[in-house]
Amino acid sequence: MVDTDDRSTPRDPATGAGWVDPPPRMGFFTDTSVCIGCKACEVACKEWNGVPTSGLDLLGMSYDNTGALTANSWRHVAFIEQPRPAAASEQTDTTTQFLGMPQSGPPGRTGTAEGRNDFRWLMMSDVCKHCTRAGCLDVCPTGALFRTEFGTVVVQEDICNGCGYCVSACPYGVIDRRVDDGRVWKCTLCYDRIGAGMTPACAQACPTESIQYGPLDELRERAAARVATLHERGVPEARLYGHDPSDGVGGDGAFFLLLDEPEVYGLPPDPQVPTHDLPKMWKRAGVAALAMAAGAVVAFLGGKR
């Protein structure tokens, strides 16, 4: 079905995909304000899902040597170093600056007070968003990508033929083709574990409950309360990302609490599912096809020789 839902109507994606009486929609709430950048989520994900190594690559991007979500990294911890104190004023300075961390001693003990920088360290464990209106799922021409009963989006590796359309259709740049394998891979929200009533590996391993797993409705309430708490405590820059069912992808199954603009973390500020404009696109193609046929007809009828 061509999805022409109004962007303001929330809907349950599992029901929309034909599941009868599905369990509640499950998802992740990743609260970056308590992330400590330990990368246990990255390791646990690789271990449980048997994801191949991405190789040793020193990127020079703070403590981030993963770089991005790829076919071989289904969780990615981003590290951003900013020259400002943790509880700064409302004026958001979004410049990213490498401060040469780690220093030879703990901050505050090295050098003089004047030489010290105020800085904050943002850490965020990124993951597939399991969109309500998923571009990858819409454009998959083989049916390899499907919507589970939990409302998540999963690739069937025995079906995928590596056409790569989903890679270009993802507004977050998540799904990716594995070079030596030819198929696409991404987070499954541990479909095998949650089907057995278990918690996904990354959330299970997270030592600070930065990654929270549960029914999406519950997580959204919890997230709203957490933002209110942070605002009370003088962190006005705390905001939710991907929680809103009226956004361009119908809301994310995995959403975030961020402490700066999304693009600072490498997230798109206003993602939109590409198929949103598909009916208009087919109309334009239809007009162009008619023009093409008309051009040929005129060419043959328009002159004697």
Next chain:
Amino acid sequence: MSSQQPPVGERFRRSRQRRDAGLAVPPAEFSSYYGRPILKPPVWTWEIAAYLFTGGVAAGSSLLAAGGQLTGRPAMRRAGRVAALAAVTASAGLLVKDLGRPERFHHMLRVAKPTSPMSVGTWIVAAYGPAAGLAAIAEAAPLLPRRGPLGLVRRVLPPVGRVAGLAAAATAPALGTYTGVLLADTAVPSWHEAYPHLPVVFAGSALASGAGVGLIAVPPAQAGPARRMAVAGAALELYGAHQVESRLGLLSEPYRTGRAGQLLRAGRTLTAVGVAGAVLGGRSRVVAALSGAALLAASVATRFGVFRAGVASARDPRYTVLPQRERLARRRAAETP
């Protein structure tokens, strides 16, 4: 040639642009994660750009062949049918080769999904390919013996070829334009925003390349329709390309700069040369053939240019962040009275 310079008239138009006015002069500053792209650049390689061309040649050639069939121009019919079969065979090969798992190409035939332009395209090619193939094979009828079982085939083939040729021509416009939707229905910024114009560019490019086949293979005395088809195709292609290069604000930039800009400028020049040659010197066999070759080369350059512009727009986070920031700002402005 300076690629940074906006085309003549651009500054005037910028002030008139309604929707994209804010995008035309982008703010210099934007945030990103270590300058990394937000989107994954397309994993498609040259095969897909080449397929855009061969698919267009097939579509244009089938229209040329059907016109020749219906207006009694056997040389044009034959050239169009043979070129269409060659081009659609190359297309299928290129499409399969670009897959990560080529041996699983038939998984495309498990489903028919209107939300996936690639699935729609699979079924268009599946309908068009056999028809184009049958029409081309029918051209071999005169080579068969007059007697025996093959003699029967010899008598049956021409009417079968006529039906198949018309069926191929009926699906050809879909084959020539769906590829515009294929590219536009992605998150690739400069492809997606170009959705109103890409099918027009591709329709024109397909017509012009079909005309090119006619100009090369058909004696000038019979090639009048090919010359007119070249004019019609070039007009559509140049109009569409101009829209893409000037109407998308910041997202037009990848179409004007870098290798994509060079390819699109080369395509425009070759189209102009090809049309001028066909119209002014088309009575000469040599000039007609050279003009046809120029039109085919123009189509190659245009397709690769459009392809590379999209890839460039996905690689640079500013083409993702700035237009989305603009969209957010517009929506917020509309929400707060």
